Amino acid sequence: MGSRSTDAAAAPPEFVRLAAHPLRWRLLTELGDGDLRVRELVERVGEPQNLVSYHLRLLRGGGLVTARRSSFDGRDSYYRLDLERCAEALAASGAALHPALRQLPSPPGHPVVRSRTRRVAVLFVCTGNSARSPIAAALLHHHTAGRISAASAGTSPKPQVHPHTVQVLRESFGIDLPGRRTQHVDDLVGRRFDHVITLCDKARAVCPEFGSRRIHWSMADPGAGGDTGQAGYAAFQHTAADIDTRIKHLMPVLNTPETVARSEP
Template structure:
């Protein structure tokens, strides 16, 4: 881990530690609405001034809040949330990738949907493959994609060894593929197989699960 990455991680730790105290979390909640003076905060929270000062100083040191002197009564200060108060609070490690490769067993539903959704969410290229590819994409996957306004390409499922490149960032989207490929690296999403039930509701549930995960990962993957 680089020095810069270590410093960013330590800053995240400090912010989480500051927010772990109920009183400080309440102060942050109040500051999301507007700026408040220590006197106003004290009245709202009902705590001694010395304890409030400690909490405010902790929030400042963690980079969560800033203070400025009143332009009217120079003895008064106002606290506000720092402009980047919540930056980096969501857990996440940035990944460099030349291409994201989504893998399931048959390459007929989940991996196809994931690759198509990825193309909407990121400029990093994507592809899909199967450990034991089917003859065609599942009709339920095509129909679920259409219901959600997504165009699923009419492409034949492909085998992993035909598609994979050593530089791919691999995401397995079914448990069978993940357990077959243990040791290959990448990450795993345990998405329920909609073909087991083979109903529109099952495909919609898989679609929504994958869409949610794609949105979260796309924000953390940058082009290598």
């Protein structure tokens, strides 16, 4: 009995202390929609910038949020919700309350996509359409067994998909990329997409509107540091692994009833 009282008096897990604050919880939920800049978070939560920045620092200190300098405007930073870290911290918090609340990771597998007259369509956009966006489209197609339509395009496409893109998809995921040609995002204007996801900051600024839900993932171009050697290929491996994590967290979003309802013609 005394041991239980001592446990009850212990401080709550850090995740609980961080997420329980109303403004920090709001910031976490807003970042759940995609990567955002401080001024965008200020607009969404309706609080002063200095207050938002203060709470973002606390969330970063707790490892729940990360920041990356914008590749389009170096004065800006994009904030990202680390969903993997949040899942681990949430599971640990449940276990701290009671062993029966310990959450075990679900085995990997394909999502159950509800029957519909038209597949959900997702467009991935980066600048060159040679690395990030084709990797994302290929991984979403792979993980959903083609039950979700995934396309990619560039705002200033290169002549062809980068060879390292083809290599990393084959070696790391067993995916053979069909064809190596790129396409311009303007060629897809007029097509219907449920979600448009930009993967680089410059593409976000110039991507045309498709009347779709817009999501931004701020990611570095793996080909920017040079194309040759093991160091160059390692950047593609890192980017592909990062995109794969994001895709796995995207899949449940694509299966929500709200998404299905919006997807019906």
